[in-house]
Each structure stands twice: as C-alpha cells, then as structure tokens.
Amino acid sequence: MFHAGLPGRLPLLQALLALHTMGRTLGRASPAGGPLEDVVIERYHIPRACPREVQMGDFVRYHYNGTFEDGKKFDSSYDRSSLVAIVVGVGRLITGMDRGLMGMCVNERRRLVVPPHLGYGSIGVAGLIPPDATLYFDVVLLDVWNQADTVQVSVLLRPPLCLRMVQDGDFVRYHYNGTLLNGAPFDSSYSRNQTYDTYIGQGYIIPGMDQGLQGACMGERRRITVPPHLAYGENGTGNKIPGSAVLVFHVHVIDFHNPTDSVGIETLSRPAEPCNETSKLGDFIRYHYNCSLMDGTRLFSSHDYGAPQEATLGANKVIEGLDRGLQGMCVGERRRLVVPPHLAHGESGARGVPGSAVLQFEVELLSREDGLPDGYLFVWHEDPPASLFEDMDLNKDGEVPPEEFSVFIKTQVQEGKGRLLPGQDPEKTIGDMFRNQDRDQDGSITAAELKLKSEEDEERVHEEL
Ligand SMILES: [Ca+2]
Ligand SMILES: [Ca+2]
Numbered sequence: 233m234f235h236a237g238l239p240g241r242l243p244l245l246q247a248l249l250a251l252h253t254m255g256r257t258l259g260r261a262s263p264a265g266g267p268l269e270d271v272v273i274e275r276y277h278i279p280r281a282c283p284r285e286v287q288m289g290d291f292v293r294y295h296y297n298g299t300f301e302d303g304k305k306f307d308s309s310y311d312r313s314s315l316v317a318i319v320v321g322v323g324r325l326i327t328g329m330d331r332g333l334m335g336m337c338v339n340e341r342r343r344l345v346v347p348p349h350l351g352y353g354s355i356g357v358a359g360l361i362p363p364d365a366t367l368y369f370d371v372v373l374l375d376v377w378n379q380a381d382t383v384q385v386s387v388l389l390r391p392p393l394c395l396r397m398v399q400d401g402d403f404v405r406y407h408y409n410g411t412l413l414n415g416a417p418f419d420s421s422y423s424r425n426q427t428y429d430t431y432i433g434q435g436y437i438i439p440g441m442d443q444g445l446q447g448a449c450m451g452e453r454r455r456i457t458v459p460p461h462l463a464y465g466e467n468g469t470g471n472k473i474p475g476s477a478v479l480v481f482h483v484h485v486i487d488f489h490n491p492t493d494s495v496g497i498e499t500l501s502r503p504a505e506p507c508n509e510t511s512k513l514g515d516f517i518r519y520h521y522n523c524s525l526m527d528g529t530r531l532f533s534s535h536d537y538g539a540p541q542e543a544t545l546g547a548n549k550v551i552e553g554l555d556r557g558l559q560g561m562c563v564g565e566r567r568r569l570v571v572p573p574h575l576a577h578g579e580s581g582a583r584g585v586p587g588s589a590v591l592q593f594e595v596e597l598l599s600r601e602d603g604l605p606d607g608y609l610f611v612w613h614e615d616p617p618a619s620l621f622e623d624m625d626l627n628k629d630g631e632v633p634p635e636e637f638s639v640f641i642k643t644q645v646q647e648g649k650g651r652l653l654p655g656q657d658p659e660k661t662i663g664d665m666f667r668n669q670d671r672d673q674d675g676s677i678t679a680a681e682l683k684l685k686s687e688e689d690e691e692r693v694h695e696e697l
Contacts, residue, residue, distance in 0.1 A: 268347035282337035288321030293375035381459035394449035400433030418472035487590035489572035496570035507562035516654035
C-alpha cells in the first residue's frame, strides 16, 4: 500500500497529513459574503462514459496543479512527474481535496476552490503556504479502484458458434490491447504481430487475466478490467505500468485447445437422399476443402489447385484431424471441422500455420470408394478365373506381353470382375503389376511366372512359418 509519508516522494502530502486535523478544527460556518464555507467544484470536463465515480475509501491516482488566488503556483504533481496515488475520503488529504474528489470520473477535469479551513488553516505551511490561504486546484483523475474490486468482464462480441469455452488448463492464443483506465496504452500484442500464447489458470499470467479469460469462446472479443491487486500491485512493472494501476485489456481470443480435445465436427449440409455407405478408414476419397485459422485468416484451399484433394483415409497422407473428420460422411455432405493443433501441425506449426494453431476446415466429400488392402494394386471381386494364364494369353503363344496383360486387366475392370488401386493412373498401376509378374524382366510373362498376390502372400507366410 502506498504511504503518503514516503520521504522525498510527495513532500507536500507529508505536510497535508500533518495538518489536515488542524484544518478540521477550524470553524466551518461563514457569514454571507465571508470566506467559502465549502469546496467549490467546477466540473469543466466530464467524459462521456463514466462507469464508476470516486467514493469514499477508493484508491485514486490523479495529477494536479495547485495555485493561489493570484495564479501563482505553489505545487504541482506534474513538476514531480509523479502523480498522487492515495486512498481518498479517509483524512489522508486535506479535507478540501478529500471532498473535491468525490464523485469524480476517470479523465474528468475539475477546478477546486478550497477555503483555508478545509486546506491549511490559519497556520499554513512554512515557506509554502501562507496562513488563511484559499487554494485553487486543477485536477485530472487517472485511476480509481477499491480493494474490494474484482475482475470485470464485458463481452463485446460473441461468435454464433461456440463449440466450447476456455477453462483451466487450456492453451489460449489471443490478441490484446492493454491500456490504463484513462486510456493510456501500455502494451499490445498487435504491435508484435503475433498472438500472446499461454496456459490458463496455471499462474503463468496475472491473476486478473487468468480469471478474465475463463468462459471465452473462440473468436470472442472481451474487455477485461483488472484491479491492481490482481495485476501488478503497488509496484507496477516496466515503465508503462505504474504502481497501483487498474489495467484494461481489450482481448480477441483467436483459439484455444486442450490435449484432450478431439476434432469438432459440425455438419453444414447433407444430400437430400440418405446414403447407405459413409466414408471409413481405408476408403479412397475425393474432397474439396478450405482451411483457415479460427480468426478467419485463409490458409489453404483445394480450389487453389483446380482439382479436388484425393486421399486414402488412415494412410497418414493428411493430418490426423482430417483423417478423423472426414470419416462417416455421405458423398455430397459438407462439414465444418475444428482441428486442435495436436491433430494438425502441432506446437511448431508449418508453413503459414502458426505454432499451436487450431485450424478450421470446410470440407465437402465428392466421392468415395473402398480402398484396396495394403500392398495390393488390383483385387478380384470374386474368385479369379481358374484358367487365368490362358485367359490372358490372347493369341495362345504361351507368352503374355504388356499389351495382352493390359487388355486383360482393363477388361476385368470393365466387366466389374475386379478393380484397380484407386487414386492412381490405371496405366501406371497396370505397368507396375506387369513388372511384378515378369519376374525375369524379359518383357513377357510366362505361365510359370504368373502368380496371384494372395498365393504369394500365402507362400511367404508358409516360408516364415
Ligand atoms: Ca501371347
Ligand atoms: Ca518373363
């Protein structure tokens, strides 16, 4: 707590303390036309917004100029470049000032005329204030709070969709502008061009912010007003936050997450026709997506490439959040996915993605087909023909060159007897299949060379056994 008698800090206040009692004992009544009976208050600037007025017992910070009737200055907080910080209305100031500050708003400016009996009385202050002096003060109030004050939160903008709210243990990324109660800025995350990132409720930030961020939604804008006992206390910090200062934070919560968070899924639209089969692990799918940060900053889009994205679900080709969020979809369905960083690009981020960023995707499933078992290029829907080599060897010369092989496989696909690995050029797949079968690499397959992959696998298992 601030002490008015701090040596050298506020010399006049020291005197005020010593003398205020004396002031009280002086007569108050004054005949008409005599000295002023009470303080005269002229509120010459009243701010439009005044959420709070000074009350007895409040802690205030203010600047003032003190002059005599002839305009001669006897004291000024500006000259000391240290404003007054003190509890008001409890006799620590001259009575005239205690009364003159009552009801004042932050940023309000007042002129006070203090009669001698509410100032320094008939004795004055040696060398500073003559006896029976009427004092004129010009005061601007900068701050007001009370030990009983708590964190004040005003929600300025709450987004329509709020999957969940900030709670203890969350890692929150937010932007803020910090000002003192009179509007003087002390810090801004915007000036550093990056969010402030921290865990909530763990004591990493001032208690007032730990409290003030609770319950916020992603995208929410809040004003959080923090009294000094929940901020930087009577000492303040740095050269921008004075001691005993109330802090006002205008906060924009960009995103937050918790290691236990999964993918948030919201269905935006479904096709009118119900679908029998939905996307599942192993499926080969085509989809469109738009990806952005939670504040709407656009990152990536499949539309940038002029073609839908293709992926086999569960094949580790896309971030885990997409692998999960794209499952269970009907073709034609659109979803909004909210993906926490541990299912996206993690703490270190990626190109264009800040570390620990939550991502949102709008996805639309365009097609799905069953994938093939791992390692397979082609599968038969039913049992393969018994006379497989003979069927392939179209001209019956005992050899199957690439041309015959290609025609045969394409015919099987056309007739619905089997299918190729999805998501790859069929010519490439058939070429790969041919090279697998042409074991001596002489450019044609013989009956001895041809073997079904299932038989191969079986043989391998037997060998291993
Ligand atoms: Ca042949
Ligand atoms: Ca061969």
